Amino acid sequence: MQIIFDNVHYVYSSGTSFEKHALKGINLKINKGEFIGLIGHTGSGKSTLIQHMNGLIKATSGKIYFNGEDIYDKNFDMRTLRSKVGLVFQYPEHQLFETTVYKDVSFGPKNLGLDKLEVDLRTYEALKMVGIGDDLIDASPFELSGGQKRRVAIAGILAMQPEVLILDEPTAGLDPRGRDEILDQIAKLHKEKNITVILVTHSMEDVAKYVDRILVMNNGNLVMDEEKVKIFSRYKELEKMHLAAPQVTYVVNALKEKGIPVSTDVTTVDEAKNEILKVFKDKIQKI
């Protein structure tokens, strides 16, 4: 178990009229190498939850363990935690500040106190991972396009070589192609380096395509925590929380209601296509 949340509560601005109970007793276990989707409507506590994972927010009560160590222990080094749990915020391009792409990406590894060679190595590797070519390495990050900026910012986190990568809506505001490129690269990373990925998103299609397990937040509570197929089969409950299942879930469920024997365990368009074709073939064979 890599990350464990034990009854974590968090209250914002306690004691004033702005007080908000953002997390209400979260219990959660995350294993190494998982690809997890975190969904929930705006204000459900997703962002607060992920900021607990690298110690940016301290829980009002409850305990959090990382690799078996209590992160609120006096002897625990928060900086090590932050280097191992990489958090990519929403609109990460807004935090670019250096004069060149290279310098910006190397900010993280430099802060880790690595030597020049290692910093160089990690920076180039991270930029390669997100598909930023050598021609842009000395460009100013402010001259890049929106999608390129986003990738440079993500590279800034990857260069720290985290064991856990958390992304808060990494594709918000990107065009479909930019979105697929970024998510494909992350999925590749997950596969090749076996890093744990937690993806916060509003896009059910993205969740369906990439993740294995889904966490659903509602009103500060973790209301569902299951495999994605099981979660999507509860789409009626999801709708009550202002969420939805992927489009294909609705299609196969509608087909099933009409008496066509499709399996509703499909989540992506490709899977649905194959499933429907299979049903048709079976029918033809019977005839």
Added chain:
Amino acid sequence: MIRDITIGQYYPADSVLHRLDPRLKLSGTLLFIISIFLFDTFYGYIAVTVFLVSVIKMSKVPLKYIMRGLKAIIVILLFTMFFNLFLTQGDVLVRLGFLKITRQGLYSAIFMGIRLTYLILGSSLMTFTTTPNQLTDGLEKLLSPLRRIKVPVHEIAMMMSIALRFIPILMEETDKIMKAQMARGADFETGGVIKRAKSLVPLLVPLFVSAFRRANDLAMAMEARCYHGGDGRTKMKPLRYHRIDYFAYLILLIYMTIVIAISVIENRLPSFL
């Protein structure tokens, strides 16, 4: 840490003070600030304290929350008190090496401390109970006579309201960028002065960029809605005095009379403190 700065923020609550007309609160604050500089003895400050405490009670803003505003000026406060305490000439009370504390110095340090504290408390109480919109509406109305001598009153009020509106936004932005850089191992808390100043670069550059971006967006949005300054502009909710406001003006008048009376009497009587 960033959430501790409460000066200039609005605190939503349902109190008499929140319902009062902003013009009254503005002039009331100004009069209150004048009143705390009127005397040099303790008697006057008793009246001021009674007034301030009852207004704070009425505002329904938690005392703890108001006090947090003082954190921002604690350094200035201590500096002022320190200089007043040691550098005022007069009857020597204590001598510490080359430093000496005089009776006059002691009094002026205490009074300065009280004045600065009350100044901050009084003015932040105004912003706690008045939304930025009300505040600028009130200011515009109060300053409107100056339009005759070509002072761009509406523009000044608009700039002020935008500035106030942006305080919480930029604060939130700072918090976000700080966290984002901390996630990349940035360290804002340890090290010497130079190291700390340098560590602010990753915070300030994105903050400026975002401030300009937001300003640009806002200007565009205002133009898209045909904003062209104050000429011929009407208000959806024009300010109107109600009975409670007249009553509050009366209280303010009584308060000022009492305070001025105390300061006049004080000056006549031989100082026995």
